[in-house]
Amino acid sequence: MLITVSASGGEGFSSLQEALDSIPRGYQSAVTIRIKPGIYEEKVTVASEAPPILLLGEDPHSTIITWNDNAHTPGPGGEAMGTFRTGTLSIFAENFTAENLTISNASGPGTGQAVAAFVDAGHAVFRRVRLLGDQDTLYAGQGKQYYDECYIEGDVDYIFGGATALFERCHLHNKRSRGYITAASTPEDAAYGYVFLDCRITGGEGVGEVYLGRPWRPFAHVAFIRTVMDASVIGEGWHNWGQPDREQSSRYEEYESSGPGADPQARVKWSRQLTSEEAAAFRVLSILDGWHPEGY
CATH class of the missing domain: 2.160.20.10 (Single-stranded right-handed beta-helix, Pectin lyase-like)
Incomplete structure (x- = not known):
C-alpha cells in the first residue's frame, strides 16, 4: 500500500497521523507513506498493531516533522507530561523504517527532557534521518x-x-x-x-x-x-x-x-x-x- 502526505494538502493527506490512521485495522502488508517536502507540525504515533511501515521523505533538510513537548508540558489531566510522553514521533510497531526525514523536538535548550524520536519498536531502521533536540533527543528504548x-x-x-x-x-x-x-x-x-x-x-x-x-x-x-x-x-x-x-x-x-x-x-x-x-x-x-x- 502506498499513501502520500503533502503539507500543502495538494496530494493525499495533509497530516501524517491521519495517513497512519487511515490504514485499515488488521492490515498486515507493508505500507509506504511517501512524505512530500514541507514542515509537519504534529505529534505522531505509530501504534503497536501497525503493519510494517516505511516513512519515506524526499530529503531530510526539506521534509521535517516537528513538535515541542517537554517533560514539564501539562498532559491531558493537567499533570506534567514526563519524559516518555514528549516524543514528536513515537514508534511502537514491530517493524518500522524511516528515510530522508528530519524529526525535531523544538522545545529548546534548558526546558528539560524533550524527546524527538521515541523508539520502542521490535525492529526499527533509520536511514539519512536528522534527529534534532537538546536533552534526551533519541529514546532508543527496546528491540x-x-x-x-x-x-x-x-x-x-x-x-x-x-x-x-x-x-x-x-x-x-x-x-x-x-x-x-x-x-x-x-x-x-x-x-x-x-x-x-x-x-x-x-x-x-x-x-x-x-x-x-x-x-x-x-x-x-x-x-x-x-x-x-x-x-x-x-x-x-x-x-x-x-x-x-x-x-x-x-x-x-x-x-x-x-x-x-x-x-x-x-x-x-x-x-x-x-x-x-x-x-x-x-x-x-x-x-x-x-x-x-x-x-x-
Whole structure:
C-alpha cells in the first residue's frame, strides 16, 4: 500500500497521523507513506498493531516533522507530561523504517527532557534521518535498532535507553559543554547496547568537556569503533553518574578512536580499549542477533 502526505494538502493527506490512521485495522502488508517536502507540525504515533511501515521523505533538510513537548508540558489531566510522553514521533510497531526525514523536538535548550524520536519498536531502521533536540533527543528504548548515515544532536543524555542499537556512519553533534552523549540502560543479559561504527563526533563553537556516556542503569554497554572525535569530547571519556559501583558493571569500550577527543591514555581506567580481534566481532549480524536491516 502506498499513501502520500503533502503539507500543502495538494496530494493525499495533509497530516501524517491521519495517513497512519487511515490504514485499515488488521492490515498486515507493508505500507509506504511517501512524505512530500514541507514542515509537519504534529505529534505522531505509530501504534503497536501497525503493519510494517516505511516513512519515506524526499530529503531530510526539506521534509521535517516537528513538535515541542517537554517533560514539564501539562498532559491531558493537567499533570506534567514526563519524559516518555514528549516524543514528536513515537514508534511502537514491530517493524518500522524511516528515510530522508528530519524529526525535531523544538522545545529548546534548558526546558528539560524533550524527546524527538521515541523508539520502542521490535525492529526499527533509520536511514539519512536528522534527529534534532537538546536533552534526551533519541529514546532508543527496546528491540533492535539500526541507524545509517543519520545526524543526531543534543546536549544531555541525547541517546538513551535499553535497546540494542547500531549506528553506522552517523554524525553526533554536541550542543553544550559538560554534556553527555549516551545514557544506556542495557539489560544485564544483553550482549550489546549501543555500538557506533565509523561515526564522527563534533561540537558547537566553544563546546567542550562532553562525555561519551554515563550509565543510566548498572549494565550499560556502549562501544565506539573507529570514531573520529573532535575536541568537544573530554579526555576521560566516560562518567560514572556519581555511582562508583557502576564502574564494575558498565561496559564502555573503544577501538581506534581518532581526532583531538581520542586519548586512550587519558580515558578512565574502568573503560576498555578493544583489541583488533575483539573489534572484528562487532559485525551487523552479530550485534543485531541475526537480523539484517536491509530486509526492511
